Amino acid sequence: MALFAGLAEKLQGTFQKLKGKGKLSEADVKKAMREVRLALLEADVNYKVVKDFVSKVQERAVGQEVLKSLTPAQQVIKIVNEELTNLMGGEQSKIKIASKPPTVIMLVGLQGAGKTTTAGKLANVLRKQGRRPLLVAGDIYRPAAIKQLQVLGEQLDLPVFSLGDKQSPVNIARAAVEHAKNHGNDMVIIDTAGRLHVDEELMQELSDIKENVEPDEILLVVDAMTGQDAVNVAQTFNEQLGLTGVILTKLDGDTRGGAALSVKAVTGCPIKYAGVGEKLDALEPFHPDRMAGRILGMGDVLSLIEKAQDSFDEEKAKQLEKKIRQQQFTLEDFLEQLQQMKSLGPMEEILSLLPGMGNVKQLKNLQVDEKELVRTEAIIQSMTPEERRRPEIINGSRKKRIAAGSGTRVQDVNKLLKQFNQAKKLMRQLAGDQSKLAKRMSKKRKKSGFGLPFFR
Amino acid sequence: MGFFGKLKEGLSKTRSGFVDRISNLVSGKREFDEDFFEELEEILVQGDVGVNTALELVDRLRDAVKEQKIKETERLYQVLEQSIVEMLGEDQPLNVGAKPSVIMVVGVNGAGKTTTIGKLAHQFKDQGKRVIIAAGDTFRAAAIDQLEVWANRVGTQIIKHQEGSDPAAVAFDAIQAARSRNADVVIIDTAGRLQNKTNLMKELQKVHRVINREDPAAPHEVLLVLDATTGQNAISQAKVFKEAVGVTGIALTKLDGTAKGGVVLGIANELKIPVKLIGVGEGVEDLRPFDAEEFARALFAREED
Numbered sequence: 001m002a003l004f005a006g007l008a009e010k011l012q013g014t015f016q017k018l019k020g021k022g023k024l025s026e027a028d029v030k031k032a033m034r035e036v037r038l039a040l041l042e043a044d045v046n047y048k049v050v051k052d053f054v055s056k057v058q059e060r061a062v063g064q065e066v067l068k069s070l071t072p073a074q075q076v077i078k079i080v081n082e083e084l085t086n087l088m089g090g091e092q093s094k095i096k097i098a099s100k101p102p103t104v105i106m107l108v109g110l111q112g113a114g115k116t117t118t119a120g121k122l123a124n125v126l127r128k129q130g131r132r133p134l135l136v137a138g139d140i141y142r143p144a145a146i147k148q149l150q151v152l153g154e155q156l157d158l159p160v161f162s163l164g165d166k167q168s169p170v171n172i173a174r175a176a177v178e179h180a181k182n183h184g185n186d187m188v189i190i191d192t193a194g195r196l197h198v199d200e201e202l203m204q205e206l207s208d209i210k211e212n213v214e215p216d217e218i219l220l221v222v223d224a225m226t227g228q229d230a231v232n233v234a235q236t237f238n239e240q241l242g243l244t245g246v247i248l249t250k251l252d253g254d255t256r257g258g259a260a261l262s263v264k265a266v267t268g269c270p271i272k273y274a275g276v277g278e279k280l281d282a283l284e285p286f287h288p289d290r291m292a293g294r295i296l297g298m299g300d301v302l303s304l305i306e307k308a309q310d311s312f313d314e315e316k317a318k319q320l321e322k323k324i325r326q327q328q329f330t331l332e333d334f335l336e337q338l339q340q341m342k343s344l345g346p347m348e349e350i351l352s353l354l355p356g357m358g359n360v361k362q363l364k365n366l367q368v369d370e371k372e373l374v375r376t377e378a379i380i381q382s383m384t385p386e387e388r389r390r391p392e393i394i395n396g397s398r399k400k401r402i403a404a405g406s407g408t409r410v411q412d413v414n415k416l417l418k419q420f421n422q423a424k425k426l427m428r429q430l431a432g433d434q435s436k437l438a439k440r441m442s443k444k445r446k447k448s449g450f451g452l453p454f455f456r
Numbered sequence: 457m458g459f460f461g462k463l464k465e466g467l468s469k470t471r472s473g474f475v476d477r478i479s480n481l482v483s484g485k486r487e488f489d490e491d492f493f494e495e496l497e498e499i500l501v502q503g504d505v506g507v508n509t510a511l512e513l514v515d516r517l518r519d520a521v522k523e524q525k526i527k528e529t530e531r532l533y534q535v536l537e538q539s540i541v542e543m544l545g546e547d548q549p550l551n552v553g554a555k556p557s558v559i560m561v562v563g564v565n566g567a568g569k570t571t572t573i574g575k576l577a578h579q580f581k582d583q584g585k586r587v588i589i590a591a592g593d594t595f596r597a598a599a600i601d602q603l604e605v606w607a608n609r610v611g612t613q614i615i616k617h618q619e620g621s622d623p624a625a626v627a628f629d630a631i632q633a634a635r636s637r638n639a640d641v642v643i644i645d646t647a648g649r650l651q652n653k654t655n656l657m658k659e660l661q662k663v664h665r666v667i668n669r670e671d672p673a674a675p676h677e678v679l680l681v682l683d684a685t686t687g688q689n690a691i692s693q694a695k696v697f698k699e700a701v702g703v704t705g706i707a708l709t710k711l712d713g714t715a716k717g718g719v720v721l722g723i724a725n726e727l728k729i730p731v732k733l734i735g736v737g738e739g740v741e742d743l744r745p746f747d748a749e750e751f752a753r754a755l756f757a758r759e760e761d
């Protein structure tokens with residue numbers, strides 16, 4: 001299977017011969033656009049959307065001066081990325097609040113997109129913002145759909161409104177809004193049954209719900225893995241209902257997610273949230289700029305960095321920097337770093353956010369050895385505090401004791417000590433750099449914490 | 457409309473769609489020129505065939521046109537259809553000869569696993585087979601209840617444990633029950649999982665291992681349920697699930713919408729996994745054996761046809 005190498009790489013190849021050229025010629029740009037087109041299609045962006053996009057970018061790029069600091073390839077990527085980010089729009093994770101409560105939110109979409117789970121997650125997000133959401137079981141068709149929402153409500157300790165499966169969804173929605181008014185719920189989230197956009201009868205049902213409860217938000221829930229059909233689906237739902245936004249689900253997978261672009265392009269609706277896991281707290285504000293990078297195959301490096309940042313305390317970073325500068329970086333700090341890395345989540349998952357890493361074979365070659373992380377941890381934990389602070393005192397007999405205590409071999413202890421010294425050196429270099437470590441931590445683009453030698 | 461009426465109507469619809477669309481491409485005395493091939497590529501890509509596979513097909517056709525000096529539309533789409541059918545490989549029925557036959561059903565979240573199991577159980581029952589279904593999705597909220605509704609609807613027995621229990625234990629019990637109750641088929645539901653979740657894939661392997669330990673010939677089928685709406689990620693799904701649990705066939709669901717599910721072409725071509733079943737609706741009857749020729753024609757059908 002042809003694994004898609006990052007677009008950046010491909011373009012680099014295309015432009016190898018063009019180094020130092022002043023302006024992007026039409027021929028150069030055309031060649032580059034071929035790669036861009038393929039990248040977007042491979043990422044499942046709709047064919048027509050790609051066509052429009054490519055011709056627009058081509059127009060803009062031809063004749064452009066190549067900036068001194070950039071190679072022609074970088075220049076093209078810059079333009080492509082800018083246009084893509086433009087198209088994706090700015091960040092808009094706000095739910096429109098009704099001037100007179102309750103605010104009514106309706107979730108719609110195809111079967112299996114993830115509406116019910118998303119309803120639960122959204123309620124959870126809104127509660128954290130101080131709201132009092134009411135979940136409404138409006139899917140009377142799918143077996144146990146009501147029960148599913150009720151279970152989620154229980155897990156979240158949030159109320160779920162249901163009239164069973166004998167009442168029409170329109171009646172249920174209407175009664176739910178009344179119920180919310182009487183019970184002080186300022187948010188009503190209506191889960192609806194999944195349906196095909198070509199099912200006229202069921203689409204009419206949604207229109208009827210809309211007419212009866214006048215939702216403040218009608219959000220289309222779209223599976224991030226959706227292919228070319230995303231435009232048909234989004235367009236029909238939008239025409240019929242007038243969507244106010246989109247929620248993209250299953251983004252924790254390894255899909256490139258071109259559907260995001262297709263849906264945005266045909267509806268003009270902002271993508272407000274992204275579902276990133278099965279747990280009920282796995283709903284995040286959607287970041288259009290990062291999605292642009294992901295679709296292009298440049299990897300969601302920013303997401304990764306932010307994840308790293310969340311678990312890396314700024315204060316601690318400063319302390320660490322000081323220690324490194326004063327050459328006091330100890331095995332204890334090393335252990336702490338390791339634990340931070342672990343708290344980022346399974347390494348494979350993090351790596352799979354990078355382009356091409358979703359591919360298992362590739363992962364195997366580049367894998368972060370989690371077993372080794374665990375082993376390293378065990379070894380350090382078997383040391384005395386004194387040994388952790390001053391590893392130079394660890395002699396042969398100490399090594400034997402540590403190995404026995406951690407269930408490893410003396411070679412493993414040796415290897416760790418060597419790694420530690422390398423890390424120490426590396427960190428000294430980092431700290432010695434103009435940009436200080438702490439600064440790097442707060443700067444989004446640097447891969448702090450990943451300079452450790454755990455990549456095989 | 458009855459079952460056959462529905463099917464026939466669907467078929468004739470897609471057949472004329474295919475012919476019309478290709479004829480449209482070449483109408484106005486158009487040559488089979490580059491524009492033509494580009495439009496053909498467009499149709500394929502829009503059916504989620506994927507650029508690489510689409511280009512491969514178009515190249516084959518281009519060669520055939522040159523070599524065989526093809527002039528007529530009729531002949532051209534014969535060749536095209538044939539190439540697609542070739543790529544898809546021979547139609548293969550489900551392997552359910554053994555008693556009990558064990559079918560394990562896997563796939564990403566929301567693909568249509570549970571529903572497909574319901575329909576499949578119904579089909580087996582219609583054939584006079586004794587069916588046991590196993591509620592192996594012990595994770596998702598109300599997944600067990602969902603399968604239970606299907607069991608009641610279809611009239612089959614169900615083996616279930618508590619939510620949160622070990623899915624491998626459910627599979628184990630189901631096989632035991634099948635033996636003691638003399639069942640013909642055991643169908644095992646599993647929780648949806650994204651293929652890049654290593655831990656969840658390992659859990660699935662464990663289920664597979666336990667089944668296999670019970671009966672070295674089992675599972676006789678490992679069905680990967682694919683949503684036809686899915687784009688190129690389906691290739692990664694097929695690849696990873698195949699590596700993990702040896703997928704033996706694909707059930708392609710939601711073909712009653714406008715999505716074509718063309719990605720299975722690439723999957724069949726590269727991974728040699730045959731499509732065995734298609735889902736065309738949410739009702740008990742809405743499951744069909746896969747027919748490569750019909751599928752090829754449907755790729756070129758349009759909504760308005």
Ligand SMILES: Nc1nc2c(ncn2[C@@H]2O[C@H](COP(=O)(O)OP(=O)(O)OP(=O)(O)O)[C@@H](O)[C@H]2O)c(=O)[nH]1
Nearest residue numbers: 111112565566567568569570571648710735736737
């Ligand atoms: N239109 C249509 N809908 C389908 C088809 N197959 C399944 N569905 C619907 O898709 C939705 C998801 O189906 P499920 O069977 O629950 O999918 P699943 O893979 O078991 O989902 P999880 O267990 O949550 O991962 C349900 O609303 C089904 O009714 C089909 O062939 N056509």
Ligand SMILES: [Mg+2]
Nearest residue numbers: 569570593599
């Ligand atoms: Mg299920």
